Amino acid sequence: MTLAEDRPAPSGMPAEYERRRTFAIISHPDAGKTTLTEAILLAAGAIHLAGEVRARGERRRTRSDWMKIEQARGISVTTSVMTFARDGLVFNLLDTPGHEDFSEDTYRTLTAVDSAIMVLDAARGIQSQTRKLFEVCRLRDMPIITFINKIDREALDPFALLDEIHDTLALDTTPVTWPVGMGGLFHGLYDLHANTLIAPDATGDAGPPQALSGPDDVALASKLPAERRAALADESLLAREACPPFDLQAYREGHLTPVIFGSALKKFGVAELVSAIARWAPPPRPQPAEPAPVAPGSDKVSGFVFKVQANMDKNHRDRVAFMRVCSGRFQRGMKLRQERTGRQMAVQNPIFFFARDRDLAEEAAAGDIIGIPNHGTISVGDTLSEVDALRFTGLPNFAPEILCRVRVRDAMRTKHLRKALEDLAEEGVTQVFRPRLGGDWIVGVVGPLQLDVLATRMEAEYSIEVVLEPAPYDTARWVDGPADELARFEAANRGALADDKDDRPVFMARNRWDLDRMIQDWPKLSFQSTRERATPTRERA
Secondary structure, three states: EOOOOOOOOOOOOHHHHHHHHEEEEEOOOOOOOHHHHHHHHHOOOOOOOOOOOOOOOOOOOOOOOOOOHHHHHHHHHOOOEEEEOOOOOOEEEEOOOOHHHHHHHHHHHHHOEEEEEEEEEEEOOOOOOHHHHHHHHHHHHEEEEEEEEEEOOOEEEEEEEEHHHHHHHOOOEOOOEOOOOHHHHHHOOOOOOOEEEOOOOOOOOOOOOOOOOOOHHHHHHHOOOOOHHHHHHHHHHHHHOOOOOOOOOHHHOEEEEEEEEEEOOOOEHHHHHHHHHHHOOOOOOOOOEOOOOEEOOOOOEEEEEEEEEEEHHHHHOOOEEEEEEOEEEEEEEOEEEOOOOOEEEOOOOOOOEEEEEEEEEEEEEOOOEEEEEOOOOOOOOOOOEEOOOOOOOOEEEEOOOOEEEEEEEEHHHHHHHHHHEEEEEHHOOEEEEEEEOOOEEEEEEEHHHHHHHHHHHHHHOOOOOEEEEEEOEEEEEEEEHHHHHHHHHHOOOHHEEEOOOOOEEEEEEEOHHHHHHHHHOOOOEEEOEEOOOOOOOOOOO
């Protein structure tokens, strides 16, 4: 599959990377993120029948939720990537996990995109997980388009929702579409920019847009009740007067969010959302790196790995590294330097994703997400490039909040446990720690649902039934500092130390007092709750 042109853009024409729109969808659980993802793919012509989160009968499953546990429970637990072309543009859509227990995967995914769609439930407004993910976007000055979902159900007042976005997130709001009634009084959607009415068709889904001269067009008399026409005229006028006009620069700098009211399930506002992404979302932006940020127009190919997924094809026990191309024109078979190890690797079979489906990627441009099949040689955070001494920064690893011992029920499967744990640790499903004095492996997670997913996938993908028991530790911290001081610390505290998958020393604290005491007793050392991924591995003293 080739998404890039076979020749350089003629003089005056946009560069190939400028055709890319790479974006993520973020939300609180149950706001309708996965349903919106399906609706976008349908509106863009990438699929012909949208799946629902909980499909029934012969209705197809969602494309983005491809894992069995996702389909069974109606939740997203891993990031899916879907690449498709429309109207001369290439879209890279990243559907992130909504549940806060998988926030680490989401945080890393947000480093690989240039903009985001923030999905809000019209009846609930801004919820806790949405606020957390928004703050991550703000740290990167990421442009955000807001989609207020489920307006066909009982919901908060539209002006109250706009005020909440402004007051809570300190964002200016510019409504693009406006609901003509909500809940049981819902009569459709009015496009404030195009002056069109989108009314329900015979099935209740969004019908074709109907051109009007404005919200007071006499043609509305045959389409809306008198009270709805009057309300639409008043509300649309107030929305235009109370909200600032759309400003592309303010949006791309992260100060203003276009707001699209709609219903992902009924397809209202979805076509308008796709159009907004195409017109307003930025092409690839410079990426933070050492020794200097990398511009997308650079001639040299470079990229970073933000995710590793094992067993997308269970029959082949495959491992695929998801790489964001940051610069240059990637071509299949080219050799790239892995900064962490200093080795050159030939990328022979790169792939483009459509959730679980894949196509061979002959070439790619900055902004594209490609998959690199490998056998455990590529890790999250790795930089791959044609440039020496280049390292992309900003991919986080968080200290776990729950620690458990893990053992197998069938002792005959013990030797397979390590491989399975390391595979899933590479994905970010869990973190794995090996105690210095031996004993059971310890896994660390951010939330309890991760443990459920871990146990389910171990049995389904590796045929290993595991028992998870609480570990006698409250938290874990990576330890770093001067080599001689670190060596003294390790010698004095071997019973409280473990190694992570990269062989970095980790202090296992039994409680907060234990951690505070270590921080006080060893002032030359740092006890880190976060660390950057794939920095060069230190040789243990």
